[in-house]
Amino acid sequence: MTVTAKRFFSSPGSQADLALECEFFSNLKMRNGTFKLTRPSRFATLEAEFGPIVRDRVKNGPCAVLDIGASTGLTTVELADFLRAQGAVPQVVGTDLFIEAHLVDLAPGIHVLSDPEGWPLQYGVAGIGIRAWVRRLDFITLAALPLLLARSLLQPRLRRRIAAGASESVRMESRALSGRPIRLLENDIFVPETGFEQRFDFIRAANILNLGYFGPDRLRIAIANIRAYCRGPGALLLVVKTAGQRHDGTLFELGEAGIFEVLDRIGNGSEIEDLVLEAGPEPRRREAS
Numbered sequence: 001m002t003v004t005a006k007r008f009f010s011s012p013g014s015q016a017d018l019a020l021e022c023e024f025f026s027n028l029k030m031r032n033g034t035f036k037l038t039r040p041s042r043f044a045t046l047e048a049e050f051g052p053i054v055r056d057r058v059k060n061g062p063c064a065v066l067d068i069g070a071s072t073g074l075t076t077v078e079l080a081d082f083l084r085a086q087g088a089v090p091q092v093v094g095t096d097l098f099i100e101a102h103l104v105d106l107a108p109g110i111h112v113l114s115d116p117e118g119w120p121l122q123y124g125v126a127g128i129g130i131r132a133w134v135r136r137l138d139f140i141t142l143a144a145l146p147l148l149l150a151r152s153l154l155q156p157r158l159r160r161r162i163a164a165g166a167s168e169s170v171r172m173e174s175r176a177l178s179g180r181p182i183r184l185l186e187n188d189i190f191v192p193e194t195g196f197e198q199r200f201d202f203i204r205a206a207n208i209l210n211l212g213y214f215g216p217d218r219l220r221i222a223i224a225n226i227r228a229y230c231r232g233p234g235a236l237l238l239v240v241k242t243a244g245q246r247h248d249g250t251l252f253e254l255g256e257a258g259i260f261e262v263l264d265r266i267g268n269g270s271e272i273e274d275l276v277l278e279a280g281p282e283p284r285r286r287e288a289s
């Protein structure tokens with residue numbers, strides 16, 4: 001039985017509960033179709049594969065790190081530990097489009113976990129957590145209808161309640177971040193962030209820049225932003241997509257000409273490798289609105 005958001009956010013939890021924490025967050029689907037899905041130690045094999053090559057490049061000390069689409073920041077903490085084990089002194093920023101959320105009480109025993117726009121992420125009914133998103137099977141079992149109806153009826157009401165301050169703010173972040181000098185910020189990878197320009201030595205985009213989530217044109221915008229966030233030649237970029245135990249990813253290095261080059265691959269390499277390699281140092285474009 002899925003724990004309700006209210007119960008989850010009200011219990012102090014501990015580091016030992018990280019698998020349970022992941023289970024809770026992984027069931028949340030964001031309004032742009034992406035999931036908060038993450039897992040502890042998800043990248044152990046990938047880190048073993050890329051460790052030596054990363055060590056060669058980061059061992060000289062300070063290393064500014066950007067983890068894009070960091071979800072709750074759990075694997076961001078693991079990335080910091082990995083880089084420290086390679087000899088770096090990492091200063092880490094994790095970003096995600098969806099970190100702030102709200103608990104809204106609707107009636108006794110009924111509450112909703114919602115994003116700031118009123119998009120329901122989970123319903124809590126009589127102590128049971130119910131997912132708010134619709135899966136294909138729901139169209140066969142007819143469970144889709146009440147879910148779609150609930151969302152369209154509730155969204156304006158939730159948005160109003162949140163705007164009126166009649167909600168409890170929560171942050172969808174991991175307890176593993178507690179006491180760690182890692183900043184987890186809301187940021188959209190499709191929107192240029194001038195404060196990030198030429199700041200980072202190591203950038204990771206894990207399970208976010210997937211063709212299943214975004215089309216090539218949008219991905220080109222994200223890649224152009226990432227390129228601008230690299231400190232300069234020698235900066236590393238890791239793009240990976242994970243399915244169960246399998247990783248398909250590419251480790252890139254920004255070359256002197258301002259173009260990414262492949263350093264190493266795992267599995268079949270990143271499915272967006274061609275898009276990354278074609279990204280030149282031309283001015284960035286804003287996403288068309």
Ligand SMILES: C[S@@+](CC[C@H](N)C(=O)[O-])C[C@H]1O[C@@H](n2cnc3c(N)ncnc32)[C@H](O)[C@@H]1O
Pocket residue numbers: 030032034035036037038039042068069070071072075095096097098187188189190205206207208
């Ligand atoms: C599948 S999770 C990946 C989590 C983690 N990187 C990992 O691999 O375990 C994808 C994350 O990307 C975030 N996301 C979706 N769209 C985004 C955007 N435009 N900018 C930044 N983050 C985004 C989602 O909120 C979600 O937390």
